[in-house]
Amino acid sequence: MARKVVIVGGGAAGLGAAGGAKAADPANKVVVYTQFEDVAYSPCGIPYVHGKEIPDFQALFLADKQSYVDAGIDVRYETTVRSIDTAAKKIRVEGEGEVSYDSLVVATGFDYKDPGVAGAGLGGLYYVKNIRAAMEWDKVLDTVKKAVIVEASALGLEMVTALAHRGIETHLIDPHPWALGELCDPDIAAPVQESWAEMGVTMHWNTELKGFLDNGKGHVRGVATSNGEIACDLVVVATHKVPNNALAMAAGVTAGSTGGVVIDDHMRTSARDVWAAGDVCEIPHGLGGLPLQGLTGSHAYAQGKVAGFNAGGGDRAYQSVYVPWGMVAGKWMIGGVALGEVAAGALGIPHVVGRATGISRARYYPGVKQVRVKLLAEPGTLRLIGAQMVGGEGIKERADFLGVAVRKGLTLHDLATMENVYSPPIGALNEPIAVAAQNGVAEARKGA
Amino acid sequence: MARKVVIVGGGAAGLGAAGGAKAADPANKVVVYTQFEDVAYSPCGIPYVHGKEIPDFQALFLADKQSYVDAGIDVRYETTVRSIDTAAKKIRVEGEGEVSYDSLVVATGFDYKDPGVAGAGLGGLYYVKNIRAAMEWDKVLDTVKKAVIVEASALGLEMVTALAHRGIETHLIDPHPWALGELCDPDIAAPVQESWAEMGVTMHWNTELKGFLDNGKGHVRGVATSNGEIACDLVVVATHKVPNNALAMAAGVTAGSTGGVVIDDHMRTSARDVWAAGDVCEIPHGLGGLPLQGLTGSHAYAQGKVAGFNAGGGDRAYQSVYVPWGMVAGKWMIGGVALGEVAAGALGIPHVVGRATGISRARYYPGVKQVRVKLLAEPGTLRLIGAQMVGGEGIKERADFLGVAVRKGLTLHDLATMENVYSPPIGALNEPIAVAAQNGVAEARKGA
Ligand SMILES: Cc1cc2nc3c(=O)[nH]c(=O)nc-3n(C[C@H](O)[C@H](O)[C@H](O)COP(=O)(O)OP(=O)(O)OC[C@H]3O[C@@H](n4cnc5c(N)ncnc54)[C@H](O)[C@@H]3O)c2cc1C
Ligand SMILES: Cc1cc2nc3c(=O)[nH]c(=O)nc-3n(C[C@H](O)[C@H](O)[C@H](O)COP(=O)(O)OP(=O)(O)OC[C@H]3O[C@@H](n4cnc5c(N)ncnc54)[C@H](O)[C@@H]3O)c2cc1C
Numbered sequence: 001m002a003r004k005v006v007i008v009g010g011g012a013a014g015l016g017a018a019g020g021a022k023a024a025d026p027a028n029k030v031v032v033y034t035q036f037e038d039v040a041y042s043p044c045g046i047p048y049v050h051g052k053e054i055p056d057f058q059a060l061f062l063a064d065k066q067s068y069v070d071a072g073i074d075v076r077y078e079t080t081v082r083s084i085d086t087a088a089k090k091i092r093v094e095g096e097g098e099v100s101y102d103s104l105v106v107a108t109g110f111d112y113k114d115p116g117v118a119g120a121g122l123g124g125l126y127y128v129k130n131i132r133a134a135m136e137w138d139k140v141l142d143t144v145k146k147a148v149i150v151e152a153s154a155l156g157l158e159m160v161t162a163l164a165h166r167g168i169e170t171h172l173i174d175p176h177p178w179a180l181g182e183l184c185d186p187d188i189a190a191p192v193q194e195s196w197a198e199m200g201v202t203m204h205w206n207t208e209l210k211g212f213l214d215n216g217k218g219h220v221r222g223v224a225t226s227n228g229e230i231a232c233d234l235v236v237v238a239t240h241k242v243p244n245n246a247l248a249m250a251a252g253v254t255a256g257s258t259g260g261v262v263i264d265d266h267m268r269t270s271a272r273d274v275w276a277a278g279d280v281c282e283i284p285h286g287l288g289g290l291p292l293q294g295l296t297g298s299h300a301y302a303q304g305k306v307a308g309f310n311a312g313g314g315d316r317a318y319q320s321v322y323v324p325w326g327m328v329a330g331k332w333m334i335g336g337v338a339l340g341e342v343a344a345g346a347l348g349i350p351h352v353v354g355r356a357t358g359i360s361r362a363r364y365y366p367g368v369k370q371v372r373v374k375l376l377a378e379p380g381t382l383r384l385i386g387a388q389m390v391g392g393e394g395i396k397e398r399a400d401f402l403g404v405a406v407r408k409g410l411t412l413h414d415l416a417t418m419e420n421v422y423s424p425p426i427g428a429l430n431e432p433i434a435v436a437a438q439n440g441v442a443e444a445r446k447g448a
Numbered sequence: 449m450a451r452k453v454v455i456v457g458g459g460a461a462g463l464g465a466a467g468g469a470k471a472a473d474p475a476n477k478v479v480v481y482t483q484f485e486d487v488a489y490s491p492c493g494i495p496y497v498h499g500k501e502i503p504d505f506q507a508l509f510l511a512d513k514q515s516y517v518d519a520g521i522d523v524r525y526e527t528t529v530r531s532i533d534t535a536a537k538k539i540r541v542e543g544e545g546e547v548s549y550d551s552l553v554v555a556t557g558f559d560y561k562d563p564g565v566a567g568a569g570l571g572g573l574y575y576v577k578n579i580r581a582a583m584e585w586d587k588v589l590d591t592v593k594k595a596v597i598v599e600a601s602a603l604g605l606e607m608v609t610a611l612a613h614r615g616i617e618t619h620l621i622d623p624h625p626w627a628l629g630e631l632c633d634p635d636i637a638a639p640v641q642e643s644w645a646e647m648g649v650t651m652h653w654n655t656e657l658k659g660f661l662d663n664g665k666g667h668v669r670g671v672a673t674s675n676g677e678i679a680c681d682l683v684v685v686a687t688h689k690v691p692n693n694a695l696a697m698a699a700g701v702t703a704g705s706t707g708g709v710v711i712d713d714h715m716r717t718s719a720r721d722v723w724a725a726g727d728v729c730e731i732p733h734g735l736g737g738l739p740l741q742g743l744t745g746s747h748a749y750a751q752g753k754v755a756g757f758n759a760g761g762g763d764r765a766y767q768s769v770y771v772p773w774g775m776v777a778g779k780w781m782i783g784g785v786a787l788g789e790v791a792a793g794a795l796g797i798p799h800v801v802g803r804a805t806g807i808s809r810a811r812y813y814p815g816v817k818q819v820r821v822k823l824l825a826e827p828g829t830l831r832l833i834g835a836q837m838v839g840g841e842g843i844k845e846r847a848d849f850l851g852v853a854v855r856k857g858l859t860l861h862d863l864a865t866m867e868n869v870y871s872p873p874i875g876a877l878n879e880p881i882a883v884a885a886q887n888g889v890a891e892a893r894k895g896a
Contacts, residue, residue: 012877045812045872053873059812298870298877319865326869333874364493364507396875397845400868401852407866408858417767418855420848421774422746424493425501426781427844429460429746 002027005311006091006099008081008247009107010034011043012297013278016304017105017311018073024312031074033081033093037132039068044297046134047155050141051162057135084251086271103273103311106248106261107304110241110279110294115150117224119212124220126236128155140234144168147234148223150209152179156238157192157329163236164199171230172196173204173223183325185340185374188388195330204230241294243280258282260293265317267307277307286320286407287338287385295323324403326396333395337403339376339386351376351385352447354412354440358432360393362424369393373436375402375412382412382444391432398433412437412444450475453759454539454547456529456695457555458482459491460745461726464752465553465759466521472760479522481529481541485580487516492745494582495603498589499610505583532699534719551721551759554696554709555752558689558727558742563598565672567660572668574684576603588682592616595682596671598657600627604686605640605777611684612647619678620644621652621671631773633788633822636836643778652678689742691728706730708741713765715755725755734768734855735786735833743771772851774844781843785851787824787834799824799833800895802860802888806880808841810872817841821884823850823860830860830892839880846881860885860892 005021005028007014014032021030032039038061045060054060068075080094090100112127114120126137147163149156152174163170174181179189193203208226212235215221222231243260254270256262260282267275278300282291299321306318326335344351354375361368369392376386387402389395405415415437421427453469453476455462462480469478480487486509493508502508516523528542538548560575562568574585595611597604600622611618622629627637641651656674660683663669670679691708702718704710708730715723726748730739747769754766774783792799802823809816817840824834835850837843853863863885869875 042810042812042872042877044870045810048813048872053814054812062811296870298868298879301877302867321867324867324869326874327871328873335869362490362493363510364490364502365496366501394842394845396869396871397842397849400866400875400879400881401845401849403867404849404853404858404862408856408862410852410856414852414856418848419750419769419772419851420746421772421783421844422492422744422749423775423844424490424496425776426774427848429490429749431746431848433848 001313002029003102003313004029004031004100005103005105005308006101007032007105007107007308008091009109009278010036010039010075011107011109011278012300013107013109013304013307014105015039016301017107017277017308020305020308020314021312022072024309024314026072028312030072031076033076033079035078035080036130037077039075041131043129043131046128046131047158047162049134050138050159051165053165057131057138060131081247084247084274086251086253086274089273103275105307105311106253106269106274106276106280107278108244108247108280111244112237113239113242115209115237115239117209117211119214119220122212122214122220123218124234125212126234128159128236128238141166141168144234146232147171147236148173148230148232149236149238150223151238151240152176152181153238153240154180154327156236157327159236159238160196160201161328161330164196164201169200171202171204171232173207173209173225173230175206175208177205179329182343183340184334184336185342185388188334188336188340188374188390191390192329192332192334195332199330241279243282243293245280248276248280256282256291258291258293260291266310267303267318268310275307275311277303283321286322289320292321292323295321296325319407322403322406324399326399332390333392334390335395335399336388337386337399338406340388341374341376344376344386349385350379352379352382352412352440352444354436354438354443356432356435356439358430358435359428360391361426362428365424371432373398373432375415375433375436375440377412377440379444379447382441384410384412384415402433412440416441449761450477451550451761452477452479452548453551453553453756454549455480455553455555455756456539457557457726458484458487458523459555459557459726460748461555461557461752461755462553463487464749465555465725465756468753468756469760470520472757472762474520476760478520479524481524481527483526483528484578485525487523489579491577491579494576494579495606495610497582498586498607499613501613505579505586508579529695532695532722534699534701534722537721551723553752553755553759554701554717554722554724554728555726556692556695556728559692560685561687561690563657563685563687565657565659567662567668570660570662570668571666572682573660574682576607576684576686589614589616592682594680595619595684596621596678596680597684597686598671599686599688600624600629601686601688602628602775604684605775607684607686608644608649609777612644612649617648619650619652619680621655621657621673621678623654623656625653627777630791631788632782632784633790633836636782636784636788636822636838639838640777640780640782643780647778689727691730691741693728696724696728704730704739706739706741708739714758714763715751715766716758723755723759725751731769734770737768740769740771743769744773767855770851770854772847774847780838781840782838783843783847784836785834785847786854788836789822789824792824792834797833798827800827800830800860800888800892802884802886802891804880804883804887806878806883807876808839809874810876813872819880821846821880823863823881823884823888825860825888827892827895830889832858832860832863850881860888864889
C-alpha cells in the first residue's frame, strides 16, 4: 500500500531517505522540505573551492532540480517546517499550512555549537554550510588578509588548509593541546601541524575563545582569547556540530544525552510513524554502545536510506557504528576508526598498541609516501578496538578496511598474518597494517 | 641452543628466512647461498626501469652487502649449491665442498616455464630476473625497434606496458582470449587492453608460440605463431613461473602436483630438518585447499620469515592463502583476490555476483578516477569467495582488505553495510565495495 512519506531536511540524510522511500515502493508519494535554495549539492566540497583546489562552485552540484522531479520526488525549496503534530500525523509548513503524512522522517541535521560569547552577531563571522552563502563568502575571501579559525574540528582543519593554500594569513585557536583533540592522537596530529607551520599557519593551542571584537561598525576586527587578542578580518566558526533538534524536541520526540534524537535499529524515533536520520540523531557506538552524535555525511546518507526505506513500508536494519574517518589536513592524510590512545585512555579502556611506519609504494617508485599505522587492541584477546593513521596515500581505504575489522571482531593475529599485494607502483613489500599488527603481537607477548 | 641454519636462495624467500632465523635466536649461525652477484635488490622494480618510470637501477638495491655482514648473515654470492644429503644433513657447494647444517631452508625460487619450441638458445631472448643481466638488457633496449612479449602473465603485462611506454613497437602473444586469462576476468582486462591499443600495442590473442626464428647469425629475427610470423629484434619470454625444484627433487624431497615442494603449516618439507619457502613451494588455497604455485614476492618473503623462524628453533604457523593480487597495466590498476567469474566457472563453483562502478574521490575533485568492483559470493550464505577490480586508484588497498574478508568468512551483508570514509580529496560518498555488495545482495534476492 503506497504511503505519503514526508521528509524534513534536504541534506545527505533527507535525500538518502527520499531515495529509500522510493526504493521501498515506487508508488510512495515522497515530499522533501528544505530551508535551502538547493538540494543535491556537496557541502563537503566547499572548503576545496575556497582553497582553490576545485575551480568553481558549479562542480559541487550533483544533480539538477529536474532530476528529482523525474524521480517522482517533490522537493519544496526554501520552505521551513514549523512544527510536528505526531498524534494527528501532520506538520505545519510555512506558506503551506497543515500537511498530513503517513510516515515522517526528521533529517534536520546539525548546527555549529553556539560559541556562547559576545559578538556572535557581528559581520565577518562565517559558518560554512549553505552553498549559496559560500559563493558570496568566496568573493569576500578575495579581500581577506588575515583570518581566524575557531576550533580544530574536522571542518576547522579543512578550512585552515584551504585558507592557507589560498594565501590568507591564517590563525587557528583551539582549547585542546593539538588538532582534533578529542578524536586524534597527538602523534598523528603532529605531522599535520608541522606542515601547517610550513604553510605559514599560526596555531594557538590550549586557547579558549572569549569573544568576537567589534570594529565599531558591526564587523569583526578580531577575537579575544584566553591568551590575548588576535586581529583579523574574518572568523570561520568551526565549532563542534550539535544536533539541530528543536523541531523534534518541540514535538515531544525523545532525545538522548548528546541532544541527538534517539532511534532504534530501524531508525524509528519514540514517536509513532516518525523516523530520524543523519546528524539530528544519536547513534550507539559499536564498542560499548556509548551514544555518538555528529557523524559524517556518509553516515547521514546511509542512515537516510534505511530510515526512508522503513518509512516507505520496507524493513531494513542499521548497524552500530565504529566511525572510520579520514581527511586531508595540511600536507597529509589522517584517519582512523573507533578508539585512539587518547580516547581509550580517557575512557579507562585497557589496550595494547602496535605501531609501524611504512610506505605506500616501493621505496624507489616515484610518488612513494610514508604511511604510519597505529593499532589498538584489547589485551588478551588482541581484538582490534581502534586505529589511527597518518600518511600520504591510501588512508581512506585502510580506514574503511579497519572499520570492518573492528566491527567483525578481527584480532591483531588476523592482521599480522594478512596477505598483501606487492607491486612497486601501488604497494610495498610490507603492508604497514600487517607490520603494526606484528609489532602489537610482540608488544603483547612482552607485556604478558 | 644456537643452530647453523643454511639457506639456499637469496631472493625474497631466502632473505626472509635469514631474518626469521636470526629473529628466532640471534645466536644462530645463518648462511645464505645465491647464484647471483647480489641479494637485497628488488627484481620487481626492473620492468619500471625499462619503462623509464624509475631513472636507474641503483635505486633498486635495498641494502648494501655490509648491512648483511653487520646483521650477522653470511651471504655467499655467485655460489651454487649442487646437492643436498638430507640423511647426513650436508650440502655440496661449488667451490666449498661439503657443508653441514642443523636446519636447511630451500628457497630456490622459480624459473620461467620452458616455452618448449625451437630456437630457445638464440640471442635476443630476454628472461627478466637477474638485476645485472637487466642492466645489460637495458642498453640493448635502446637499440630495439620492435619487441614481442610471449604471454600475458603478470610480468608480461608489466613488460608490455614498460616497452610501449619506452616507445618500442610492442607485440603481445598469448594463447588465451584476453590478458591474464587464468586469473583475470575479461571485463576487468578489457579497459587495460583498450589502453594498450591507445599506447600502440598490438595484441595477438588465441595465439600459440611455435618457435623463435634465427636471423642466420644466432640472433632472433622474429617469432613463429599459430597465426603467422611476427618479425622483431627482441623477445621477452614471460611464460608462467614454474618451481625451480631440481635441487629439492634430487634430494628426495616430496613435490606435489604443481611441481612445487610440499610443505606443512610450518613450512616443513617431507625431509627432516628441511624447510622450504617461496616460489619453489606449493601452498594450499584457502578455498578448498587446491595447491597453488608461483605466488608473489610478498608471499615468498612472508613464507621465508616463517620457515627461517622455525628452522632457527622458533614455532610459527603459516596460513592458507587467498592471494590478493594487483598491478598497474596500461593506464589502469587491476587486482583482486581468490576466485573471479572465469575461475569459479571453470571449477564449477556456484556463485552470486555483485558489481559496481564507482569513483575514488568526490566526482568534482581533481584526480578522481573510476573504480570498478566485482564481488563473488557463495549462494545462500553470501560468503565472499572472490573479487576482481579495475580502477585508477586504491586497488591494492582494496585487494588487501578483500583478501582478509575472504579469509575471515565475511559476507556480502557485512560489506553491504560497511561504513566508509567520505572526504572529497580521498573518498567518495559511496564506497564501490559497499555498492557492489548491495547489488550482490539484491541479485541474490532476485535469484532466490
Ligand atoms: C562545509 C561542510 C563540509 C563537510 N565535509 C564533509 C566531509 O568531508 N565528509 C563527510 O562525510 N561529511 C561532510 N560534511 C557533512 C556533515 O558533516 C554532516 O554529517 C551532514 O551534512 C549531515 O547531513 P544531514 O542531512 O543529517 O544534515 P544537514 O546537512 O545539516 O542538512 C539538514 C537539512 O535540513 C533542513 N532543515 C533543517 N531544519 C528544517 C526545517 N525546520 N524545515 C525545513 N528544512 C529544515 C536544512 O535546510 C537542510 O537541508 C560536511 C558538511 C559541511 C557543511
Ligand atoms: C622481473 C620480476 C618482477 C617481479 N615483480 C613482482 C611484483 O611486482 N610483485 C611481487 O609480489 N613479486 C614480484 N616478483 C617476484 C616473483 O614473482 C617471485 O614471487 C619471487 O621472486 C619469489 O621469490 P623466491 O625467493 O621464492 O625466488 P627467486 O626470486 O626466484 O630467488 C631464487 C634464489 O635462489 C637462488 N638459487 C636457485 N638455485 C640455487 C642453487 N642451486 N644454489 C644457490 N642458489 C640458488 C637464486 O640465485 C636466487 O637468489 C617479480 C620477480 C621478477 C623476476
